[in-house]
Amino acid sequence: MTDAQLIADILRGDAIAERKLYDAHVDRIYRLAWRMSGDETLARDFTQDTFIRAFDRLADFRGDSSLATWLHSIGTSVILNGLKKVKRIHGREIGGDELPEVTITKREAEPDLKLRLQRAIDGLPDGYRTVFVMHDVEGYTHEEIANALGIQPGTSKAQLHRARARLRDELADFAGEWAV
């Protein structure tokens, strides 16, 4: 069944078609929400909100991009706005400035390297982190990222490059370990 047929069925009120669309895309949206939030409740909320908005706006979908791309643009918008709200509510930034200071005096064992890597990713600016997570962690292409975020593919590549460079700086103490 094509996207157009599925959408037509949903707009006619077909509940089974609604569920089909949901089943086809929910895993990827949920995984991305999890990766970005690191929290089960938030991941669920963001995923649910994405589909509620998508169903509400389905009549406006013009087919300029694929349904998956369109859904991901809603999903990333919901996730990023949701994370901003969470940050406001908690009154703290996830940014590196406010991360607990981790003093490295010697090379740590691998579990610590992983922990440090996770914290470094958490500390990336939102734009870098989003592109990094989508590309390096979830395997989206630069075109998919660009469509979802409403940016140029070149911008996506540039942000990924900067994100990696920043992570490399953050993990400079472990330089000997990542080559293993």
Add this chain to the structure above:
Amino acid sequence: MSDEQFEDFLTRNVRDYNAAPAETPRDAMWENIAAARTARRIVSPVAPDIQPIGPQRPTRRLAPWIGMAATLLLGVGIGRVAFNGSSDVPQIASAPSVPTSNTPTPNTPTPENAAPLTTSDGPVATDELPAASTSSPAATRVRSRLPAATRAEPNSTPMSIASRDHLQRAEALVSVVAATPADAVMDSLTGKWAREMLTNTRLLLDSPAGDDPVRRRLLEDLETVLVQLVQRSGAVTEEREILDRTLKRTQLLTRLRTGAAGI
């Protein structure tokens, strides 16, 4: 260390970053999505495929639906305030006194007169449904069979008006479904109609109207039937047998007529 080495390191290690559990809680999230969308329909119960044609103002098509939803919500709201904690909620306890084995009244809509309900001209205009009106022969007959003590004039509080209106619409819907051939595919408009009725039924169950045990039982049976209707919306009807069994077991159509007439 080269960039390539660092990228290899990232590739090996970032997979664990905020890794989601293997199982996506699909059904749990779907239930929440469905509930949220149903709740939104209370505010704006308009079918998504209804588009204004040409220069026609959308409000013309929305108006009847908004009016119906507003009436019901207003009724529920006023009812909550008016009857909160009071014991004189209008009773329809007279309903059981009517033999439930009555044969359906002759004004049961036939597929012929039910057909306009599902045309593609627009939303199902429940104002035009072949529902029993407050002064319909069926309602009058039922009221005349009630004991004198309970044969009071129809209650005119907003709560009662909303309840009566809802039960009459439910009667129309159930009549249409009962008159539809068992092997027919239920059209999407009937499905939407059932979904909206389901929302309002649940709203009424939570209102003072749900305090009355007889009416509550009626609304709960109606809810069951509506859920079955919504579930088979758009699907070929293996579930029709279940629906028919529920209709027969609960004598819902007869009780809806009695309930609407008794308010």
